[in-house]
Amino acid sequence: MTGRQGGADPAASGHGREPGAEGEPESxxxxxxxxxxxxxxxxxxxxxxxxxxHWGKPDAADVAELLASELVTNALIHTDHGAVVTATVAASTLRVEVRDFMAGLPVLRVPVGQLGTNGRGLVLVQSLADAWGVRTHGVGKVVWFELHERPT
Known part of the structure; x- marks a missing residue:
């Protein structure tokens, strides 16, 4: 399953939180x-x-929070082994990856009815992210999305 933009899926390297320069937000x-x-x-x-x-317009943070919540919730509800979330901010791109430890790729489903509470997570990611996708990763997978900062 791939997002709107194809091509290579560069994995973020390193682990842990890396602080930015003095007075700058963590990256x-x-x-x-x-x-x-x-x-x-x-x-x-x-x-x-x-x-x-300090990145992007305020609504970009709102969208990022919504999409990250969806991916994290999916990983925690549909797997039994926890998850790892990584967010990396570059000059004009935010990339959020949620890794779980269960085999099987997520399925993009159409929500059932207007009041249905399931099936909207990946639909939201597909419609709001600038790019998104899934890649297998050892035991499990990584579901990721990117948002690109819009010029003012």
Missing amino acids: RLHRRLGCVDLTSVPEVRRALRDLLR
């Missing part, structure tokens, strides 16, 4: 999330908002 976020620990979803949202405090 990377890395969190390990426990199995079915849905309390980590708002924690990831807050950490991502802090990371994006």
